[in-house]
Amino acid sequence: MNSEKRIGINGRASDRANAGVSADTGETSTGEKRVKALLTYPPGAVGKPITYSLVRQFNLWINILHAEIAADKAGRLIMDIQGSADDVDRGLRFLTAEDIEYEILNGSIVWDEDKCVHCGACTAVCPSHALTMDNLDWSLLFDKEKCYLCRLCTRACPVGAMSTPI
Numbered sequence: 323m324n325s326e327k328r329i330g331i332n333g334r335a336s337d338r339a340n341a342g343v344s345a346d347t348g349e350t351s352t353g354e355k356r357v358k359a360l361l362t363y364p365p366g367a368v369g370k371p372i373t374y375s376l377v378r379q380f381n382l383w384i385n386i387l388h389a390e391i392a393a394d395k396a397g398r399l400i401m402d403i404q405g406s407a408d409d410v411d412r413g414l415r416f417l418t419a420e421d422i423e424y425e426i427l428n429g430s431i432v433w434d435e436d437k438c439v440h441c442g443a444c445t446a447v448c449p450s451h452a453l454t455m456d457n458l459d460w461s462l463l464f465d466k467e468k469c470y471l472c473r474l475c476t477r478a479c480p481v482g483a484m485s486t487p488i
């Protein structure tokens with residue numbers, strides 16, 4: 323299941339959504355911290371109101387970028403989390419206490435065009451539609467601006483054309 327949803331707090335959602343963010347520190351132009359995280363829910367935990375708690379208890383702004391959630395199965399959420407540095411850190415500790423594993427997504431995805439055979443396998447797994455096929459010549463198109471950094475394409479590519487720099 324794909325979903326895209328914004329949850330704002332105290333009327334500041336649009337300000338936060340528009341704030342620039344440093345790739346090095348995760349700090350925004352408004353002095354807040356913003357991270358992109360991949361949350362993995364164990365089976366049985368998908369009913370927990372985790373997103374609601376992050377918003378209400380920790381005053382965080384949450385933008386869900388991608389969700390794969392099914393009852394009684396492990397689930398995955400990719401979300402932007404933004405707030406004061408303390409609140410973001412407290413929110414991340416809360417996830418750990420709730421047995422929700424998380425990974426901070428950063429860096430960049432590199433597409434090696436010389437290796438690419440334009441098979442399209444990566445487009446089937448890309449949740450952000452950053453990877454698409456050109457409908458004129460069926461070559462791969464990569465829109466970096468849309469990329470969530472989830473790395474699903476690196477596992478799907480049969481020739482190793484998608485990678486993350488070390």
Ligand code: SF4
Binds near residue numbers: 449450451452469475
């Ligand atoms: S890492 Fe790959 S699969 Fe994930 S959003 Fe970016 S291009 Fe798509």
Ligand code: SF4
Binds near residue numbers: 437444484
């Ligand atoms: S899966 Fe790999 S080879 Fe196939 S289109 Fe994507 S980047 Fe190119």
